[in-house]
Amino acid sequence: MSQKVYNFNAGPAILPKEVLLKAQKELLDYHGIGMSVMEISHRTKEYEEINDSATALFRELMGLDDSYKLLFLGGGGSTQFAMLPMNLLPKDRTATYVETGTWAEKAIKEAKRFGTVHIAASSKDKNHSYIPKLNGSDVPADSVYLHITSNNTIFGTQWHEFPKVAVPLVCDMSSDILSRRLNFKDFSLIYGGAQKNIGPAGVTIVIIKDDLLAMCSDAIPTIFNYKTHAAENSLYNTPPVFPIYIVKLVLEWMKEKGGLAVIEEQNRAKQEVIYDTIGQNSDYYFGHAQKDSRSWMNITFRLPTAVLEEKFAKDSKAAGFIGLKGHRSVGGIRASLYNAMPLEGAEKLAEFMQKFRRTN
């Protein structure tokens, strides 16, 4: 056996051991059919059952009824930066965006290719270390939608209170989807790549409310139209069958654990351990995010010097803590604590942080 590791990768990221073991067990012979799920048609009843139960589990965990359609698409979160305005932002209309980091900037760049973009608020002035305050009046009433990024994976900030607005709320939840309870009904469209919190890379989830779906353009290519995939139950073309199967197993794992209430409590406890350690050593570890904007998923912090940051990344890796080197936009360290990370992982990292400080 190799050394026990704690996987703090930002994405693709840690998956529940139980899910990987189940996938391993079923890999060669899926439910007695004598073949792998990777080898069968997406038109079989076996795959249909995977598609349907993944959809039902999403609705159940999020408390959504069938006025929301669930789409399993390819292309990653980045494809949604373009697909969203392609469907919903006509040339002569405005969409409003909040600029809270690299991913939001990329979404804004694509939207500008289709129509007018209004930036209602930005955190760029302080290297995206906070979630800007947003009043309803900052969002023009004729915006086709307001786009926000619920968790800023790179900078380590997260929305903890969502803006109340009269226009449809659209959210990139790539890195914190299903990590906590939310009033999901307040959103008209939610999207995210699976690989941060709920599965492997290769499938992107789009959850869209019927009234917004009805507004999608018919002047765009069939494959990019949300209506196509909604009408065909995500079976218009071959979906990423294996990633969707793993997502289904992850959702079952979440449900077995007790659903979002339990997941949220565990995520709360995990981030507390690390932020408390930063707080108790505030002359050595410097959190990047302002306190009220701190992410529970990605914790970003600096050390007194770049040399110490290098050493922390190197020594932690040698001790079995993987993926802690921060993104170059912030520097320092980033610890990602997605759903599958056990509390023990956060506690062991906190111990390592204390020890590193004493010896360096």
Ligand SMILES: *Cc1c(COP(=O)(O)O)cnc(C)c1O
């Ligand atoms: C990772 C990430 C993306 C990009 O996802 P891809 O699947 O790589 O295209 C978009 N938004 C957020 C918030 C992310 O964390």
